[in-house]
Amino acid sequence: MEETQQHHSNTQTSQQxxxxxxxxxxxxxxxxxxxxxxxxxAARCIRCDALLYRNQKxxxxxxxxxxxxxxxLFVIANMFPLLSLKALGVVQDGTLLSTSLSLxxxxxxxxxxxxxxxxxxxxxxxxxxxxxxxxxxxxNRINEYTALVFRFLRSTDAWGMLEIFxxxxxxxxxxxxxxxxxxxxxxLYAFCLLVITLTLxxxxxxxxxxxxxxxxxxxxxx
Amino acid sequence: MNFVTAREKGxxxxxxxxxxxxxxxxxxxxxxxxxxxxxxxxQSEIHSRIxxxxxRTWALLIAAIILYVPxxxxxxxxxxxxxxxxxxxxxxxVIHLMDGGMWPLAxxxxxxxIFIPILKLIILTGLMLSIHFKINWKAKxxxxxxxxxxxxxxxxxxxxxxxxxxxxxxxxxxxxxxSPNIGSLSFAAVVILTMFAAHTFDPRLIWDSCAEIRxxxxxxxx
Numbered sequence: 001m002e003e004t005q006q007h008h009s010n011t012q013t014s015q016q017x018x019x020x021x022x023x024x025x026x027x028x029x030x031x032x033x034x035x036x037x038x039x040x041x042a043a044r045c046i047r048c049d050a051l052l053y054r055n056q057k058x059x060x061x062x063x064x065x066x067x068x069x070x071x072x073l074f075v076i077a078n079m080f081p082l083l084s085l086k087a088l089g090v091v092q093d094g095t096l097l098s099t100s101l102s103l104x105x106x107x108x109x110x111x112x113x114x115x116x117x118x119x120x121x122x123x124x125x126x127x128x129x130x131x132x133x134x135x136x137x138x139x140n141r142i143n144e145y146t147a148l149v150f151r152f153l154r155s156t157d158a159w160g161m162l163e164i165f166x167x168x169x170x171x172x173x174x175x176x177x178x179x180x181x182x183x184x185x186x187x188l189y190a191f192c193l194l195v196i197t198l199t200l201x202x203x204x205x206x207x208x209x210x211x212x213x214x215x216x217x218x219x220x221x222x
Numbered sequence: 223m224n225f226v227t228a229r230e231k232g233x234x235x236x237x238x239x240x241x242x243x244x245x246x247x248x249x250x251x252x253x254x255x256x257x258x259x260x261x262x263x264x265q266s267e268i269h270s271r272i273x274x275x276x277x278r279t280w281a282l283l284i285a286a287i288i289l290y291v292p293x294x295x296x297x298x299x300x301x302x303x304x305x306x307x308x309x310x311x312x313x314x315x316v317i318h319l320m321d322g323g324m325w326p327l328a329x330x331x332x333x334x335x336i337f338i339p340i341l342k343l344i345i346l347t348g349l350m351l352s353i354h355f356k357i358n359w360k361a362k363x364x365x366x367x368x369x370x371x372x373x374x375x376x377x378x379x380x381x382x383x384x385x386x387x388x389x390x391x392x393x394x395x396x397x398x399x400x401s402p403n404i405g406s407l408s409f410a411a412v413v414i415l416t417m418f419a420a421h422t423f424d425p426r427l428i429w430d431s432c433a434e435i436r437x438x439x440x441x442x443x444x
Contacts, residue, residue: 026240031226049362092392098390108402114382115386118379150264164376167377172391214264215263
């Protein structure tokens with residue numbers, strides 16, 4: 001009944017196969033049975049084509065690696081200036097945090113709060129929270145707060161906007177290039193790597209792996 | 223083909239972990255209020271459909287449409303060069319970039335700040351009206367339109383970030399400063415409100431209204 005995307009046709013051990021019996025599509029509520037998927041396969045809704053389930057290789061391990069890398073890069077990206085502007089012998093530094101602080105100083109506190117949350121707080125909670133949850137899943141130490149933390153991470157997923165901030169940095173560099181000397185800061189390199197790592201993290205992380213462990217913990221298999 | 227949704231089977235799929243839960247027979251208390259149901263796996267509150275999805279989406283959408291006017295007519299930032307301030311709206315900023323020969327950048331800002339917000343407002347309004355007037359038009363395509371609005375909406379924030387970066391970097395006393403104006407706040411509010419509107423909109427309602435129309439036409443033909 002399902003349409004599966006087959007990337008690997010070779011046989012895998014049954015351990016890596018994930019069997020979910022029944023799922024309702026989150027976009028159209030259609031009940032459908034998902035067969036055991038092999039690594040690299042994805043199941044899509046037969047009615048509205050929504051992605052229902054992916055079975056990825058080593059999703060937990062890879063995501064944990066990306067999250068730890070991301071956290072290190074996040075710290076470096078916040079330590080030094082991203083960009084500096086040199087005009088008339090004066091150098092003005094711009095860090096990730098100073099973007100929102102300067103809006104506080106310019107008496108736009110709401111804008112400052114929006115930028116603070118989307119570029120610092122949500123990316124930081126995503127990285128730290130993902131590391132904590134994945135370590136708990138890996139070491140079988142799930143507790144009653146794991147579900148709460150992971151639900152918070154899933155609902156704030158769309159609000160971490162570092163990749164959009166990177167586009168904004170590019171736009172600013174081109175805009176300012178005519179007027180003054182733009183100096184690339186040390187953090188800019190870490191920041192670019194951070195954006196790549198976050199993208200890889202969101203691609204490699206399979207939320208169903210975490211939910212399946214939680215279902216085992218609570219003993220409510222479907 | 224006969225499609226069965228989770229609701230028709232008396233099941234609720236959890237929004238977060240997709241666990242299917244049986245809907246109890248008595249979902250109202252003695253006072254006639256609906257009882258809160260919680261997912262056995264992740265403890266989140268579960269609903270068959272997002273509660274009051276239509277009225278909440280309308281409220282957010284109308285607020286966004288109202289704020290769209292000041293966002294585009296009021297200046298978003300003032301660039302002061304040698305004490306000579308020049309307020310810029312979104313559109314005049316795009317025109318300045320085109321005059322300066324930076325048309326790829328102008329196109330990018332035009333798409334992110336003007337085209338995407340208006341596309342989102344039109345698509346969401348259209349989807350809401352199609353449900354209200356029970357129009358039986360390509361449910362799958364409408365779901366795809368919904369997914370586009372959900373995916374593309376956050377990229378409009380790029381202009382807000384550019385303002386933040388410019389305010390931080392261009393800070394040279396009397397020579398050159400950039401200050402944010404009230405238009406940037408209304409623009410950020412439009413982006414955030416439409417993101418919330420897309421989030422509270424329940425795409426399953428599209429399929430529900432189509433199923434209802436089909437049921438009614440079946441009855442009439444019998």
